[in-house]
Amino acid sequence: MSRGMTTGTAAVEGAFAGTDGDDLFSGRPVHRIFAERAARHPDAVAVRAGATSMTYAELDDRANRLAHLLRDRGVGHETAVALCLDRGPWLPVAVLAVFRAGGTYVPLDPNDPPARRDLVIDDADAALVLTDGPVEVSGVDVLDLGSAALDAAPAHAPDVADDPRRAAYVIYTSGSTGRPKGVVVEHRNLTAYVDGVVRRLAIDRPMRFAMVQPLTVDSSVTALFPPLCTGGEVHLLRRETVLDPGRFADWVGEHGMDVLKIAPSHLRALQSSPRFEELLPQARLVVGGEAADWRWLQALQRARPHCRVVNHYGPTETTVGVLTLAVADHPDADWDIAPIGGPLPGVRVSVVDVHGDPVADGEIGELVVAGPYVARGYHRRPELTATAFALGRYRTGDQVRRLADGTIAFVGRQDDQVKVNGFRVELGEVDAALRAHPAVHASATVVRDLSGERAIVSYAQTGATPDELLTHLRARLAPHQVPRAVVVLDRIPLSAHGKVDRAALPVPPEPAEGAAAATDLERTVSSAWSAVLGVDSVAADVNFFDAGGHSLLLVQLQQRLRDGTGQPVDLIDLLAHTTVQAQARLLSGRHPGLATAPAGRRTPQQDALLRRRVQHSRTIRDAR
Template sequence: MADENEKLSVVRNDGQQFSIWPAERPLPLGWHEAGITGTRAECLAHVDQVWTDIKPQNTGTPVNNVLHRVVEREAADCPDAVAVTAGEASLSYGELNARANGLARRLTDRGVGVETRVAVAVPRSIEFVVAVLAVLKAGGAYVPLDPEYPAERRAFMLADSGATVVVGSTAELDLPAGVDFVALGDGTDAANLDVEVDPGNLAYIIYTSGSTGVPKGVAITHADVLDLVQADPRLGVGRGEVVAHLAPTAFDASTFEIWCALGRGGRVAALSPQQVSVSELGDALRATRPDWMFITSGLFHLLVDHDVDMFASVGVLLTGGDVLSPQHVQAAAKVIRNTVYACYGPTETTVFATLHAVDPDADYERMPLGGGLQNKIVRVLNAELDQLPVGEVGEIHLGGAGLARCYHRRPGLTAERFLPDPYSEVPGARMYRTGDLGRLLPNGEVEFVGRADRQVKIRGYRVELGEVEVALNAHPSVSAAAVLVVGDNEVDKRMVAYAAPAGTAILTATGLRSWMAERLPAYLAPSNYLLLDKLPLDQNGKVNRKALPPPWKSRCDMGLDEPVAPQTDTERLVAQVIADVLSLDEVSMDDSFFALGGDSLRSIRALESLRAVGIKLTARQFIGQETIGGLAKTIESITDDRVGDMR
């Protein structure tokens, strides 16, 4: 369905979900004409006008089979079993249930009911688990709101989600008018609530990057999450087993970490919300010994490079989010206590859609995405939505259980991405167009080939380059801008922004970096900025991205002040390490590591490079320094001998 001028029809199923379909093709089972035919743009515009909301669908499952009821049953059966830990702190299932009930009653007092959206502005912690469980008990749907996000981003998410209540540990969030703040804390009544929630009701909305500059809220139901928790034995967390909680709360992997644990009587082990070094994470894993853990591919590769033996403390490891190196995955599979899975799944299909159990001795050319989870369907289709034979490249479409209800308040986009499933025997079934290209393998699994659009993965986060470009082009002194991704692998991959000034305006990399930091979360901000007099254009007058110059390797091309040279052995060593990590020829003592293009993964590489020469720093010590010279002084203050003597 790639032809913009193809004649399409607006169709709907019995659940009043709308989509688009080729006008000349027979309608799939359970789908009906909505009376509108036209181009893609015309059909989607019509859907935007008529489809204002999506009602909960009757799932046909018992009403008590919702997330919080499952946790309540665990609390009744095993009240003293540990439910969640963070460092030395812990809550039993009975304590977790009681605290969540108390907070839930305070939420209902503020008007929270079935499908009320409630933002949860709490970092990864025991308190976050209490808060989201309380929201569900009150009947609401939680919206994870990272307190570190820029105020503009937080305001958009609150307005778009329709959240009228924010749960947090501090009221210093600069909330818009009409939004109530509820502080974390216990209530007076610890008994379970009797709010009736259907499995088809919303559990949460998580926001992902949007190609038009507008983030998309992915609406997931209780039934979607419970299918992930209960259906596939490969994700069958055992009662009492420990699931590491490392993902950011606004990242959908936290769904697996929290609900696959609590939904089966396991234990959520919330790791430090602060960035940690390889050695600190290794120490945490050796102390916690998680039975289950998910790690994004970029961080996973770094950990394998520097301390693969830490995975001997892990039972089942799931890793994905970008292309995986077979060598790294197999190295971990050789030391893991149980199994390493390569995993794949967009947020729109509730965390995971496929798994591949890694064979440490197999001969992999590429790491497969794997086969579909129980109740999930994976198909590779061509532009005409025909199924392709083994080996032919097409777009990956995902169907079956776990498909999001919609993009919140984005009916046209929902209709465009969630299509009728012509191969399903379930009336009105849908499938999700992932935008990922892949091919079927002879064993029925799927292999990733690339993207059909400009979506990329950076450090495990899904990034629409169009959204970054929209924010950059909004700067009043920018006449044209483009964003590219450079780097050969997940660790080296970074976003580079190209910008040209408007008229006689003067642009600086520092000014653009500040502009973007005020509007986008850190993971969406380019690492580097390259300023040009003008951007190259193609014959149609559009930015010719292929003609953009490669990003510099020399600091002098970055438009910075004259460098301050290192003077001591410590400063010279630190400067060389930072320059190597950032692929630059030199750095200045008054440079900021992050302003030069550093990020969380590169900071870990820098820490390990320093550790290799005997300098041991925590991640907090590294990140807390504003300049490279300040970092060198910190090292000298905590090191008995100067670096020159150490070497």
């Protein structure tokens, strides 16, 4: 991993506004801070995951032993170690072990298609993949932590010198060229962020943090490291739990939760449940990852007056987040979209024009960030790094304006990067994957408002069918990148300047009619589908995900089916029964549980989640 990042000069930094905090960098990486906590409070609970809990002493011991195994396998200074792990007990062990061995972790999503995982492994030049179950990867050694011989390894930490400029992790984000790009975050960046967010959120005692996002999304960093550095607990909640309001509320009722960081679209999906208030945190509710409706945030604050509701903003390139806005601090504000707030300690921000000169308050400009949170750059992308990270600053590409009180308000993007359901997507990467199909001659990808929801739609000049193209894309893209619809055109419309005429791209047609609902129960299920998908009718034999559904809409469907039938229904069962007909049979009691083969084909996302569920019991048992 290349070095050579420049730092900001005094003249450049003088143009920035920010907050005090230049002395916040203590020089100690987070794994050292955790070790100090473990020495002082060895018997305190550090991690809860399913039926498993680990104390600080147990987590410290396992991380040390695994670190020695990694050293024996050649892991050293900035050796990339890929982590293909669910949110389970092995995840914090693996992260701390990689740090203590001197390596750099590269998260992989077990639900991504193998082709995408292989692309990340290859670009990062990963020497090893750590997993907690079977995983399909190519050309790299795999260590299944469930069978690792930890007991034979030394219990003390390896003798590895700390280096604040060593890469802590590389997170891959969507790339406009068709290949995801890896953001290299150093230990000094990570420590600065943890220190800054602990101060800003006033984490003044050990608190219980719920981690509801995968490690591939850097928002998860907020739920992982701050509690381990302050004596708190990390609650690792699996996907099937955080998407099911009932299960989520059950967990909170049993174990409690003080801090929750979550994407607005995810929280809104959970809000459809009558148990919504049961799953809200006691002390801090942090939303981030996409724009949030201001009046909705105000309503959340009123519903939870003792809990601080905070809007948190920041690109991966600035180590998770750099701006926050506390809702309670603006009781009389009347905004439509919540502003993204003011800088964290040590962060300096500027709003500049196309020439890099500061603009006046109220004028629109690009947000530029400086300070210790700014990452090293993009892995193996020197030209892109030089453009985006010039003079130690990061040009976000986000269009903002500074309000009269100094608060920053988000306006939009300068490029084709979008946020869909909290995930960052470069439309160019979707286009590149589409053009990789041999029958596609030209393509365009946009975000449209479909049934009141932002959705990715692709257009292709091709002789292939939409179903063929969607199958092609699902094998290459992460689930959140797959378009809601692919529209086949005779020709992609162009403007007089030869660019894609986006205004001339047609609205996707309604899905073709299929089998009609034949029973009262099928009609009840079909009605719930129509309400969730925002359509007049649905075929009884179409796959929910092919009809435009996704995991967050499935949460809403679950609640509507419960309300409409009066029967409990598990989210994992809905993932296994993905047509109106199959769900009606499930609800009728003819084919209960997961043993029934679902009608219709499943998407790779469904298959991956179901496989991980089967492995769950063994993983928890082996981690004890």
